[in-house]
Amino acid sequence: MKRVNRKYDLEFKNKVISEITKNNYSIMYAAKLFKVNFATINTWLYKNRNPKVSKKSIIEIAPTKKELLVAMRDELNNNSKIKVKDLLIKYNLKKSYWDKYKNIDETYDRDFDIYQRIKKIFDDNLCQFGYRRIRDYYIKEYNTNISTSKVLRIMRKYSIISNFQKRANLVKLINKGRTKSDLTYKDLIRRDYKSVTEPNKVWYTDVTYLVSNNGKLYVSTIIDGSTREVIDYKISNKNNNEFIIKNLKSAINKTKRKGLFKNGMIIHSDKGSSYKTHEYASVVNKHKMIISMGRTGVCYDNIVIESFHSLLKKGTIHNNKLCKKDISIYKKSVIKWYSWYSNYKKQGKYTLFKKL
Structure with a gap:
């Protein structure tokens, strides 16, 4: 069977892009709605992006997963007759994600509780500990395991930083300057x-x-x-x-x-x-x-x-x-x-x- 190459005029492309941006449609939902291949719509969006945006980034107009969740929840509250199943397809969200986060406030920060503990350790020790030492202190103080990468990520997120310089290599210092004298x-x-x-x-x-x-x-x-x-x-x-x-x-x-x-x-x-x-x-x-x-x-x-x-x-x-x-x-x-x-x-x- 030969592959059929479909050609779409500029008016149709602009219509698809405007509908996606106007109604916050996911690319998957728009592909089913307009019967166009997912990769094709993604290419149209990429070509119509802001020229200042890096090629490595996704389209500016594409909403985040959290924004889609909020939009879906608002639409469901405004119209109770809409089925959740249809909205999940429209916003390209999984049911497990919806069930987990549907009742969570959009301003909720899951790192905040750990941040408060890290900040307390940092302040109690005169703002001089780095993430490795804070992680060791955290495990002993709260009897809870936590990775160094997570502590580092949270410290960077909330700008918790000690200002002093890197420690000198003491092994090299010990072996330096060996001279004879009275x-x-x-x-x-x-x-x-x-x-x-x-x-x-x-x-x-x-x-x-x-x-x-x-x-x-x-x-x-x-x-x-x-x-x-x-x-x-x-x-x-x-x-x-x-x-x-x-x-x-x-x-x-x-x-x-x-x-x-x-x-x-x-x-x-x-x-x-x-x-x-x-x-x-x-x-x-x-x-x-x-x-x-x-x-x-x-x-x-x-x-x-x-x-x-x-x-x-x-x-x-x-x-x-x-x-x-x-x-x-x-x-x-x-x-x-x-x-x-x-x-x-x-x-x-x-x-x-x-x-x-």
């Missing part, structure tokens, strides 16, 4: 960070800067080498010997009050001038601690505390533009972050950064 004190850690498994056996300490447009402050922190918990921190407008010793004494007193202090504990730092003074050494020796220092200008020898301060910056100034404008706001943000971090560690949450 030390005032020996490096007892020697970048073997994973061997520290017992709490209050090794402490790491360092000073970092808080810089904004109208001022500058200093933060001295001491953290545990095993648990990464903050033993003590101090904020000052001067980076001097008194500031460092005050932080150290406070950490020692807090640990002794809890009955957790151990003789022979190592306090590891860089070769900053304040850590090489006689006053600092006398406090350390008085409490039977041991000084350990990395090399001059090699921050990778003290990467544990450096990484911690990097997290501090990411959670404060890199995640809050107001910190750059006002030093008092920056200081409040830092205090809030330390409080959040301590609470986070007490709850036994998963680690914030990889063990080195």
